[in-house]
Amino acid sequence: MPPSTRPLRKLGFLTIGLFDGEDPRPGHESTLRIIELGEQLGFDSAWVRHRHLQYGISSPVAVLAAATQRTHRIELGTAVIPLGWENPLRLAEDLATVDVLSGGRLNPGVSVGPPRHYDKVREALYPDTGDLEDFGYGRVSRLLSLIRGAQASGFHGQEGIEVFSDRVQPQSSGLGRRLWYGGASSRSAQWAGEQGMNYLTSSVVRAEGAGRFEEIQLSHIQTFRAHHPEGELARVSQGLVVIPTDSATSEQRAKYQAYAAKRLPRTTQPQGPAKMLFSPDFVGSSAELAERLDTHLAFREVDEVAFALPFTFEHEDYVQILTDLATRLGPRLGWKPAA
Known part of the structure; x- marks a missing residue:
């Protein structure tokens, strides 16, 4: 297989953290155990999704605060608040506060x-x-400036x-x-780069405009870097759903294929x-x-990924997927697990 343009430097994963509304603790505990496993397997980062008024993580900052006390090295992110x-x-x-507790490992996505x-x-x-709330980029600008010491x-x-401070503490x-x-979108990519x-x-x-998914995504990456002060060195992370089946059982393989097939129709044309x-x-x-990722135009332009775990699988499925990502797929992409 020919080498990718950018060998994979950081391997991460993303989970939604589903739970049972009648008994929410096991689902949250499963999320924390998955993050712990990620650190043991050498992943560089673990990310959690954000779901309000649903049966997924509603408070990722609180979940990651707990994760800081059960891990030591892995970076912890939100994708996105x-x-x-x-x-x-x-x-x-x-x-x-959570970043201090983690020793500087938090990566907030918004x-x-x-x-x-x-x-x-x-x-x-x-x-x-x-009727007065601003839901545009100004809200991000406020957060950025406050975190940066305004x-x-x-x-x-x-x-x-x-004793009072005039800055966030x-x-x-x-x-x-x-x-x-x-x-x-191109607009969001440009704005993020400018900030x-x-x-x-x-x-x-x-x-x-016209184009396949990977062509559009590539254009967003290029737009972001073109407007970022660090140019080609600006950090971009990609979050595709990637499910290796090397050590999966036949039942798991069938489940994974059915999951992907059910979601395939939404990929044929723009939605909504x-x-x-x-x-x-x-x-x-x-x-x-x-082989497939090596030909993906946008994947070839990044050296960080946070592959998304499917929403509805069981804890044992996530263990298998993460293990294969770290021990089978990651090394094939040029990645080396953290010590």
Whole structure:
């Protein structure tokens, strides 16, 4: 197999962290055990999705705070926190606190836009300011500036026995360089680059003009780097669904193939008013997957990935997938596990 343009330097994975609404603890515990396994297998990063009013992780910052106390090396990320649900000042405090607890391993990924089903949730979320909230890039700018040390208050100093800061506390050195923007369009790629952020791509893009998924995604990566101060050195991570089957049982292989087949129709043309185009899922042996990825135009332009685990599988399935990613597929892509 010919070498990729950019040999894989960092291998990560992404999980949604599903749980049973009647008994939520086992699902959360499974997520933490998966992160622990990822560290043991040498993965560079573990990422969690964010789901509000669903049966997936609603508070990734809290879950990752727990993960900081059960791991020592692996980087911990969010992909992504929808800022429409967040107060940037409070989120900045939470992120900085978890980054301190982790020893500087947090990689927060964020996105913009109004909350899903906003008309149904507005009264609970923003009962007094629902018509005034800014759900655009300004919300990210506030978060960025606060994490990077901008003034948050007009008051600082001592008042009685209490001491006040005019900046977010704690201040976590380096966190401002580890913020990611989850984008799917040329506009978001350009904006993230201009802000000096890192860029998360996934298995969905906005269909802007003609072209296959990988061609559109490649154009977003190139746009991001063209507008980033670090140019070609700017960090981009790709998040395709990649499922190796080397050590899978016959039942697991059948389940994985059925999962991918069920989702395949949405990849044939753009979906919905936003014209979102999905990537096919990658299922097969590590040898087959390496060959397919080596010809993927966007994959060839990145040296970091956070392969997404499917939503609805069992804990044992994730163990098998992660083990094959780390021991079979990763090495075929030029990756070496962390010590």
